[in-house]
Structures are given as C-alpha cells and as structure tokens.
Amino acid sequence: QELIYTESDLIVTPIIDNPKIIKQVPVRFDMKTLHIPTYSAVKLSSMKDVDWNDFLQRVCLLLDSSEKNTGAARSKLNLLHYLCTVAVHKEIASRLISSQLFPILIQQLRAAATWDIRAKVARVIGLLALHTSELGENVPVSEAIILLTELIRENFRNSELKQCLLPALGELLYLIASEEEKREQPREGWVVPSAAYTVLMRCLREG
Secondary structure, three states: OOOOOOHHHHOOOOOOOOOOOOOOOOOOOOHHHOOOOOOOHHHHHOOOHHHHHHHHHHHHHHHOOOOOOHHHHHHHHHHHHHHHHHOOOHHHHHHHHOOOHHHHHHHHHHHOOOHHHHHHHHHHHHHHHHHOOOOOOOOOHHHHHHHHHHHHHHOOOOHHHHHHHHHHHHHHHHHHHHHHHHOOOOOHHHOOOHHHHHHHHHHHHHO
C-alpha cells in the first residue's frame, strides 16, 4: 500500500468549485430583484418548520414558473445564485436535497429555456450533493444521474457544457458511494445506470 498510494491520493477533495480543476467566478445575487427574503444559511437553519416550509414553497414556485420572457429567466438565475450561496451549509444542503426542491431542480435541468439556467441548476445540484450530510431514501438521485448522463452524451463535443455537468454527476456518484458505505442495503432510488459509467469513461478517455 505504501508503494501504490501517496497520502494525497487518499484525501478526498471536492469536485465542484475546486479551484485546482477550474477557477470559479464568485457567485453574487441581487437582493433587490429576488422575490423572496434573502435569509442567511444560519437564519434558515434556526427557522421553525412552518417558516421553513413557507420559504421553501416560495422558492419552488419561483423556480417552477413557466414564464419564458427575459425577465423571468433573469429572475430564475438570480434565485439560483442565491441557492448556490446557502447550499454550502451542511444542514441547509441536507434539508434542501430531501425536499420538494430537488425534483424541481431536475425538471429545470431538463426543460429550462436557456443553458445559463441549466448550468446554474447543475451547480446547485452538485453543491447540495457535496455538502449534504445525510441523504434521504426517497431522494430521486438516480433520476438526476440519468438526466446528467443524457445531457453530457448529447453535448459531448461541447467542453464548456461538460465542465458544468460533469462536476454535478461526480458529486452525486460520490454521495451515493459514501451513503451506501454507511448502510448495509443499497437503496432502489440510488441505482447508477451503466450508461453513466460509460459516459464517464468516455470523458476520461477523450477529454
């Protein structure tokens, strides 16, 4: 083992927002145009259930809006920037990934009007996967992995898009692996399709 590994090989570093991989531009959001209160992660973690559910419902309604105009797209992007800033808090990430927000993020990844929004949605998903300390059994992780795999395959020649999608896929795979290590039985909703491995290996081989 001493010959095969160096100690640094065994240190797990984040895939998403890792400056050694790609330099990320700091995320900023505009409080004035955000149509929800901009609570800090600390404030959110101390909220009572009623207030938390009310806040979450407002976030989901804004994100799930079907308006296609420029203002609506800008509003969604601003909201996603805000979510990026609170998703790095472990308790908030755990609550958000197990809430009704996660399926809406998947839906936005599939159907958002612009790639700007899809890229930010992928970043939020990746940050939630990285920072969550507990994964609920009903979280549709497989669905997110299948969709990310399809999008990477469809846009394989677009390296900029792959750089948005691959970190989210990597964090979800690592999250599943860590959770399954903690438990004796793998969960049905966490099955990783073979296509995900195929696409990943192709990215490593050709990227």
